[in-house]
Amino acid sequence: MWQKYLIGVIAAGSMAGALADAPLTVAWREKPPYYYFENGVAKGFMLERAKQVFAAAGVPARFVNEPQKRIWANFSHGLQNYCSISWYRLPEREAVAxxxxxxxxxxxxxxxxxxxxxxxxxxxxxxxxxxxDKSLTLGVIDGVSYGPELDALIAGSENRIMRRTVETSAMFRMVAFGRADFLFVDREDWNYLRLKYPELQMLVLIDFADMPQGLKRHIVCSRDVPAETMERLNRAILARNDTPRR
Known part of the structure; x- marks a missing residue:
């Protein structure tokens, strides 16, 4: 009996060791210019930055493209050896990653x-x-966060809401074609997409003095990723001169 128990312990230990030695799966969603495909090649300034962080940390990683909803379903379901880039810090996300x-x-x-x-x-x-303003229609991309403050304002909005599960570029074009009057825009998205899609150049960018401050983006990992691995990633992040420390 004890021999079967010992074999089981050794097998479990071997599986755990193999999992620990395996490269982390690092998922990224389609969001140009942060990360995107161009002629079948994965590009984007945040994708490159993330690859540099994992390499500098000495953490093996396999980068894959997955939809946002699948990424967070994977975290919710406890998928192991799993990370993703780059996300706002939200309570519901901190509960699973x-x-x-x-x-x-x-x-x-x-x-x-x-x-x-x-x-x-x-x-x-x-x-x-x-x-x-009940006369205006606000375009909202379903399943994404605009940050806690804007999310709360949108949830309480009296505008007509056009909510769609689409990529950012598709929502921009919907507004350009008159499906909605306005949307909240990430400036990096706008600076990239207005050059890529000429039909967007008729849209007008408007600033509001009380717009919430821009949020910070983080690498997130499943709960099983060791604290030592997270610390190595953090040290690599801190080594970048252009990265905020908090």
Whole structure:
């Protein structure tokens, strides 16, 4: 009996060791210019930064492209040896994953609008007033976070909401084609997509003084990833001169 028990312990230990030695699967979603495919080649400034961090940390990694909802379903279901880049810190996400130090700090969002409603949007003194305007239609990408503050404002908005599960570029084009009046835009997205899609150049970027500060993005990993591995990633992140420390 004890021999079977001993064999079981050895087998379990071998499996655990093999899992620990295996490269981490690091998932990224399609979000140009952060990470995207161009002619079948994976590109993006955040994808390159993440690869540099894992390499500098000496942590083997296999990078894969997966949809956002699948990524967070994997974390929720306890998929092991799994990480993803780069995400805002939100309570519901912290419940299922562990966070690195920040790898990037966003600029504040802006409002992107069709020309016909620019005067109406600019007549609002703040975001609260804008989101109380029942005559305007706000485009929202379903399943993504605009940050805790904007998420809460959108949830309480009195605008008509056009919510779609689409890529960022598709939502931009929907607004350009009049399906919605405005949306909240990540400036990195806008600076990239307005050059890629000429039909977007008629849209107007509008700043609001009370727009929440840009959030920090982190590498997130499954709970089974060892603390020592997370520390190695954090040391590699801190070694970058252009990375915020908190």
């Amino acid at each position: 562990q966070y690195s130090l920040p790898v990037h700090a966003d600029q504040p969002h802006a409002v992107l609008a069709v020309p016909s409603v620019v005067a109406r949007i600019k007549s609002h003194p703040n975001l609260k007033s804008l989101l109380a």
